[in-house]
Amino acid sequence: xxxxxxxxxxxxxxxxxxxxxxxxxxxxxxxxxxxxxxxxxxxxxxxxxxxxxxxxxxxxxxxxxxxxxxxxxxx
Amino acid sequence: xxxxxxxxxxxxxxxxxxxxxxxxxxxxxxxxxxxxxxxxxxxxxxxxxxxxxxxxxxxxxxxxxxxxxxxxxxxxxxxxxxxxxxxxxxxxxxxxxxxxxxxxxxxxxxxxxxxxxxxxxxxxxxxxxxxxxxxxxxxxxxxxxxxxxxxxxxxxxxxxxxxxxxxxxxxxxxxxxxxxxxxxxxxxxxxxxxxxxxxxxxxxxxxxxxxxxxxxxxxxxxxxxxxxxxxxxxxxxxxxxxxxxxxxxxxxxxxxxxxxxxxxxxxxxxxxxxxxxxxxxxxxxxxxxxxxxxxxxxxxxxxxxxxxxxxxxxxxxxxxxxxxxxxxxxxxxxxxxxxxxxxxxxxxxxxxxxxxxxxxxxxxxxxxxxxxxxxxxxxxxxxxxxxxxxxxxxxxxxxxxxxxxxxxxxxxxxxxxxxxxxxxxxxxxxxxxxxxxxxxxxxxxxxxxxxxxxxxxxxxxxxxxxxxxxxxxxxxxxxxxxxxxxxxxxxxxxxxxxxxxxxxxxxxxxxxxxxxxxxxxxxxxxxxxxxxxxxxxxxxxxxxxxxxxxxxxxxxxxxxxxxxxxxxxxxxxxxxxxxxxxxxxxxxxxxxxxxxxxxxxxxxxxxxxxxxxxxxxxxxxxxxxxxxxxxxxxxxxxxxxxxxxxxxxxxxxxxxxxxxxxxxxxxxxxxxxxxxxxxxx
Numbered sequence: 001x002x003x004x005x006x007x008x009x010x011x012x013x014x015x016x017x018x019x020x021x022x023x024x025x026x027x028x029x030x031x032x033x034x035x036x037x038x039x040x041x042x043x044x045x046x047x048x049x050x051x052x053x054x055x056x057x058x059x060x061x062x063x064x065x066x067x068x069x070x071x072x073x074x075x
Numbered sequence: 076x077x078x079x080x081x082x083x084x085x086x087x088x089x090x091x092x093x094x095x096x097x098x099x100x101x102x103x104x105x106x107x108x109x110x111x112x113x114x115x116x117x118x119x120x121x122x123x124x125x126x127x128x129x130x131x132x133x134x135x136x137x138x139x140x141x142x143x144x145x146x147x148x149x150x151x152x153x154x155x156x157x158x159x160x161x162x163x164x165x166x167x168x169x170x171x172x173x174x175x176x177x178x179x180x181x182x183x184x185x186x187x188x189x190x191x192x193x194x195x196x197x198x199x200x201x202x203x204x205x206x207x208x209x210x211x212x213x214x215x216x217x218x219x220x221x222x223x224x225x226x227x228x229x230x231x232x233x234x235x236x237x238x239x240x241x242x243x244x245x246x247x248x249x250x251x252x253x254x255x256x257x258x259x260x261x262x263x264x265x266x267x268x269x270x271x272x273x274x275x276x277x278x279x280x281x282x283x284x285x286x287x288x289x290x291x292x293x294x295x296x297x298x299x300x301x302x303x304x305x306x307x308x309x310x311x312x313x314x315x316x317x318x319x320x321x322x323x324x325x326x327x328x329x330x331x332x333x334x335x336x337x338x339x340x341x342x343x344x345x346x347x348x349x350x351x352x353x354x355x356x357x358x359x360x361x362x363x364x365x366x367x368x369x370x371x372x373x374x375x376x377x378x379x380x381x382x383x384x385x386x387x388x389x390x391x392x393x394x395x396x397x398x399x400x401x402x403x404x405x406x407x408x409x410x411x412x413x414x415x416x417x418x419x420x421x422x423x424x425x426x427x428x429x430x431x432x433x434x435x436x437x438x439x440x441x442x443x444x445x446x447x448x449x450x451x452x453x454x455x456x457x458x459x460x461x462x463x464x465x466x467x468x469x470x471x472x473x474x475x476x477x478x479x480x481x482x483x484x485x486x487x488x489x490x491x492x493x494x495x496x497x498x499x500x501x502x503x504x505x506x507x508x509x510x511x512x513x514x515x516x517x518x519x520x521x522x523x524x525x526x527x528x529x530x531x532x533x534x535x536x537x538x539x540x541x542x543x544x545x546x547x548x549x550x551x552x553x554x555x556x557x558x559x560x561x562x563x564x565x566x567x568x569x570x571x572x573x574x575x576x577x578x579x580x581x582x583x584x585x586x587x588x589x590x591x592x593x594x595x596x597x598x599x600x601x602x603x604x605x606x607x608x609x610x611x612x613x614x615x616x617x618x619x620x621x622x623x624x625x626x627x628x629x630x631x632x633x634x635x636x637x638x639x640x641x642x643x644x645x646x647x648x649x650x651x652x653x654x655x656x657x658x659x660x661x662x663x664x665x666x667x668x669x670x671x672x673x674x675x676x677x678x679x680x681x682x683x684x685x686x687x688x689x690x691x692x693x694x695x696x697x698x699x700x701x702x703x704x705x706x707x708x709x710x711x712x713x714x715x716x717x718x719x720x721x722x723x724x725x726x727x728x729x730x731x732x733x734x735x736x737x738x739x740x741x742x743x744x745x746x747x748x749x750x751x752x753x754x755x756x
Contacts, residue, residue, distance in 0.1 A: 026574050028324040029137040031172055036328075042354065045363055046461020049470070051354070051577055055328075056171045058350075058577040060457055062464060065573070 003061075003069035004050075006040040012071035013037055019068035027069070031055040038071060078126040082235065083152055085180060086164035087173050088135030089578050091192045093117075094222040095164050096132045097591070099232070123232055131158070137172070139179045140320070144496070150286075153183045155293045157269040160235050164190045167197035167204060167219070168579055170339055174331035177213075178244050182274050185240040187215045190231055194219045196581065205338040212334055214242040223584045247326050251319070254280060254310035261303050268294065279307050280319055350579050357451065363458045370451070371477060374442045378481075379515055382434035389430035390679075397422065419676035420616025421609055424662065427677060428608045431661035433601060435512040439481040440592040448583035452477075456575055466555050467562035469498040469573055476502075476554060479509035483716040484600050486511075488723055497568045501558050503720055504733045507712035508554040508740075510547060513660035514707050518546060520664070521707075524687040525700035550708045553740055565732075600715055607658040607714040615655050615666065620675050633670055643742050644702030644749030646694065653706065657714045660707070698752045702745040709741030 006012055014036045017024050032038070032054055039053040044060070051060040086092040100119030117132040133152055134145035153161060161184050165173035170191075180187060189209070197204065210217040216234035220227035246252060258276035267275065270290070275298075278286050290298050299307070357366055400422060404414040446452055452474050460470030471493045479486030486506040493499040510518065519539065523529065527539045562568060618629040626634075629651070637647030648670040656663035665677040668686070671693045672678065680686040690699075711734040712720070721730050 025140060025320065028321065029140065030574055030576075031175060031328050031331075033321065033325045033328055035325075041351070042358060044358060044457050044460060045360055048461045048464050049457060049573070049575075051358075051457070055332075057169050058354075058579075060460075060573075060575045060577060062460070062573045064464070 001071055001073075003038065003040075003052075003066040003071045004063045005067075006038075006071065008040055008042060010040045011037060011074050012040070013074050014069060015072050016070045017068065018070065019065065023065055023068070030057070030059050032069070037074065077122070080126055080128050080159040080235065081156065082128050082130040083133055083156070083158035083161040083184075084130055084164065085133045085149060085153070085161055085176070086135060086190075087137055087166065087176055089576070090135070090164050090166040090173065091222050092135055092164045093132065094587075095162070095190060095192060095220065095228075095231075096130065098222050098225055098228050099128075099130060121232075126236075128232075128235065131156070136176065138176060138324075139183065140324070150183070151289060153180065154270065154274075155289070158184070158186075160186045160188055162188045162190050162231070162235075164192050167191045167193050168200055168202060170202075170204065171331060171335045174334055175327055178327050178331055181213075181241045181244050182277065183271060185271075187213075187241050188231065188234045188237070189213065189215055189217045190227075191217060191219045192222050193581075194227070195221045195224070196579070200579075201341065203340045205340075209334070209338045212242075212337065213244070214239055223587060245326060245330055248317075248322055250314060250317070251280065251322065254314060257306055257310060258303070261306050265298070266294070270294075277323065279303075280310060280314070281323070282311070282319075353580055354454070354577065357454050358458055363454075367455050367458060370446065371480070374439065374446075375480065375515075377442070378435050378439045378512060379519075381438050382512075385434035385437075386430050389433065390426070393426035393430060397426075415620075415675075416613055416616050420614075421612040423676055424612025424615060424658075425605055425608045427662050427665060428604050428659045429601065431516075432513065432604055432659055433597065436482055436597045436600065437593055439512060440485070440596045441589045443478065443481060444588045444592040445583045445585065448581060448588060450578045450580045453575055453577050457577060460573065460575075462555065463558075464573070466558040467568065468501045468558045469493050469495065470575065472498070472502040472505075472558070475506060476509045476551070479506045479511060481512055482596070482600055483507050483509065483511045483712050484603065484719040485596050487716055487719045490723065497562070497566050500724070500729060501561050501566055503724060504561065504729065504736060505554045505557050507716060507733060507737050508550045508557065508709065510550050510708050511660070511713075513713070515543075517660065517664055517707050518543060518704060520683060520686070521700050521704055524683055524690070525695070525697055529684060546704055546708050549705070549744075553709065553737075557736060557740070603715040603718050604659055604713075607718070611655065611658045611714075615669075616676065618655075619669060627673070629670055630673070642749070643706070643745035644698050644752070645706060645745065646699065648693070649699075649703055649706070653710055657711075659713055659715075663707075696756065698749060698756055701752060702748055705744050705748055706741050709737050709744060711735075711738045 001012070003012070003014075014032060014034050016034060017027055017032070019027065027033075036054060041051040041053055041058065043050045048064070049060050049062050050066065051058055053059075084092060084096055096117065096119065099121050101121070118130065119132075120127060120129045122128065131152060133149040136146045136149045139146060139150040139153070152158070161180060163173075163177050163180055165177065177187070177189060191204065191206070204219075206217050206219060216237050216239065218227055218231045218234050220231060222228070247255070255273060255276045258279055259272050262272040262275055270293075275290065278290075279299075287299060356362055397418060401414065401418050404417060405411070409417075455477070456470035456473055459473045463470045463472055474492065475486045475489045477486075478489045483506050486509065487503050490499050490502045490506070493502055522539045522542050526542055527535050615629075618632065619627055621628045623631060633647035633651045635647065636650045640647050640650040648667055652663045652666040652670065655666050662677065665679060668674075668678045668680060668689065669676065671689055680689070711717075717730055717734065720733050721727070724730070
C-alpha cells in the first residue's frame with residue numbers, strides 16, 4: 001500500500017521509500033525511514049497535502065511525494 | 076585579561092533558538108554575512124566575569140546532511156570555524172526528532188551543551204524528561220530552559236565552562252564501521268587540523284564531493300590523494316549493495332529512539348489532543364479558508380483604521396519643527412536655496428515617509444508576529460498549498476504574500492522560509508503583486524472619489540470594500556499567473572518536495588513580540604526607506620524648482636511623458652509621480668498634487684472633495700481613475716523592496732525582473748482597460 005492511499009487515523013509502518021534521491025533525503029531528515037510508524041492525521045482542503053504524525057511531530061507531505069512511500073498496516 | 080570563546084548556537088527550526096540567542100546577547104548583536112556565506116546570519120556577544128563569548132546563531136536545520144543551503148551553512152560553520160562550544164537548542168516537547176540533530180552534531184563536534192528549551196510547555200503536556208539520565212548517556216551538560224522567561228539562562232552560561240566531552244554515540248553497521256576504520260588509518264597520516272577523522276571518513280563513504288572540495292579549501296591541500304582514493308574505492312566496492320545515506324540516517328534515528336525511550340515518559344496525551352482539536356477546526360474543509368480570511372481581514376482593518384491617528388500625530392509633530400528648522404538653518408547663514416532644498420525637499424520627504432510608513436507597520440507586524448508565534452501560520456500554508464502546487468510553487472509562498480500586505484520588503488526577506496531556491500525566487504519576484512499597506516490609502520481615496528462617492532452610507536461602504544477586495548484579488552490573481560509562467564519559463568522545474576511541519580500551538584509572548592517585531596522589521600525597513608528618501612527628496616525639490624525658460628524641469632518631464640502615459644489611460648504627472656515615488660508608495664499622491672498645482676514642495680490635500688476637483692480640473696475621468704488604480708496595484712516595487720531583493724538574492728538580474736515583470740503587467744492591463752472603457756464611457 002502507498003502512504004498516499006492511507007485513510008485518516010490509519011497507523012502504518014514504512015516499508016520502502018522509492019522516491020528520487022533528493023526527495024528521499026528530505027524524508028530522511030524528518031526521520032521517515034523504513035520501520036517508522038506513521039499515523040495519518042488529516043488532509044487539507046484541496047486534498048493535495050496530508051498531515052502525518054511521524055516520530056512525535058506533525059508533518060505534512062504532498063500526495064505527489066507520499067505516493068513514493070510504501071507502507072503496511074501494523075500487525 | 077579576558078578569555079575569548081566562540082560559541083555556535085544550533086538547533087531545529089522553530090525551537091526558540093532566536094529567543095535563546097536574544098536572551099543571551101541582549102542588544103549586543105548584529106545581522107551580518109559570514110565570510111563566503113550567502114545566507115544572513117546573526118552574531119552577538121555576551122560576557123561573564125572572565126570570558127567574552129562570541130555567539131553565532133546558525134540557521135535552524137533538521138539535519139547536517141546539507142540538503143539545503145541552511146544545512147550546508149550550519150554544517151560548514153561547525154566544521155571549519157571550530158567553535159569552542161556548540162549549544163544545541165532542543166524543543167523539550169519533541170525531543171525525539173531533536174535528538175537526531177544532536178547525534179549528528181556529536182559526530183562533528185565534541186564540545187556540546189544541550190539546551191532543553193520550552194520546558195514549561197513540556198510540563199504542561201505532561202512530558203517527563205529524566206535530565207540526569209540524558210546527561211549521563213551523552214556525557215554533556217543538559218540544561219533545562221524556558222527562554223522566554225529567561226529561566227535557566229544563567230545555568231546555560233555556566234555550562235559553557237564545562238570540560239566534559241560528548242561520548243561517541245553512533246556505531247554503524249559492522250561493514251561500514253570496518254571501512255571507517257580503514258579510512259581512518261590513512262587519514263591518521265594527514266594533518267586534519269580541527270576536523271574529526273571519523274567524520275571525514277564517513278563523509279567520504281557518503282561520496283559527498285561538494286564537501287570534499289570544502290575540505291580541500293580548508294586544509295589547503297588535496298585530501299583525496301592516490302592512497303586514500305585506493306582505500307576509498309575498495310571500501311565503496313565492498314559496500315556497493317548498501318544505500319549508505321539511508322543506513323547512516325537510520326542508525327542515527329534508531330539511536331535517537333533508543334535514548335528517547337530511556338529518558339522520556341509521557342503521562343498524558345491531553346495536550347496533543349487539544350492541538351488536534353484546533354487543527355480540525357482551522358484546517359476544516361468549510362471553515363479553514365473563512366477563518367484564515369477573517370484573521371487577515373481583521374488585521375488589515377485594524378491596521379488601516381488605527382494607523383491614521385499616529386500618522387496624523389507624527390505628521391503634525393514633524394510639521395511643527397519645519398519652521399524652527401528653517402529659522403535655524405537661515406540663522407547659521409546657509410545660502411537660502413540650500414536651506415529650502417534641505418527643508419522643503421529632504422526634510423519634508425523624509426518626514427512624510429516616516430509618518431505614513433511607521434504607524435501601519437508598527438501595528439501590522441506585531442499582530443502578524445503573534446500569529447506567527449502561535450503556530451497558526453504553517454496551517455495557512457497547509458490550507459492553501461493546493462493552488463500553489465498547481466503553479467509549481469510552494470504553499471509557504473502564501474505566508475510571504477501575507478507579509479507582503481504589511482510591507483513587500485518584509486515579505487521578500489520572509490521568502491527565506493522557502494526551502495527550494497527556485498520556489499524562493501518565484502515568491503521573491505512576485506511579492507510586489509500583493510498591494511502593501513502603503514498602497515491602501517491611495518486605493519481607498521481613489522475609489523471614494525471616483526467610483527463610489529462621498530456619501531458614507533452602508534451601501535457605499537460595502538461597495539468600496541468590494542472594489543478594494545477586487546483590486547486586491549487582481550494582485551493575488553496576477554501572483555498565481557506569473558508564478559505559473561515563471562515556473563514554466565525562466566525558473567523551470569517541477570514542484571520540489573514539500574515537507575511542512577505543523578508545530579504545536581503555543582501561547583504567543585505579547586510584549587516580546589511587540590519589541591522584536593518593531594526592532595527587527597519596522598526600524599529596519601524604515602532605515603532603508605529613509606536612505607532612499609533623502610536623495611529623492613532633494614531630487615523632487617530640484618525638479619520642481621529649477622526653471623528652464625518658463626517651465627520647471629518637473630513640468631518638462633511630465634509633458635514629455637504625457638503622450639506615452641495617455642496610451643495607458645494615465646497622464647504624464649501620474650507616471651512621473653510613480654517614478655519619483657520610488658522610495659515609498661505613500662508619497663505618490665502628494666507629488667501628483669504638487670505637480671498639478673505647480674507648487675514648490677509636496678502638499679497634502681485638505682479634503683477628498685477638494686482633491687477630486689483638482690484632479691478633474693486636470694483632466695481626470697473615471698478611466699484615469701481605474702487605470703491609476705490598476706497601476707497602483709501593479710507597478711515596480713518601492714526602493715526599499717528592491718534593496719531587500721538585492722540583499723537577499725545578490726542578483727541584479729532578479730532585481731530587474733522584479734521591477735519589470737509587474738511594471739509590464741500593470742501597463743498592459745492599463746492599456747487594455749483604457750481601450751475597453753474608452754468604448755463604453
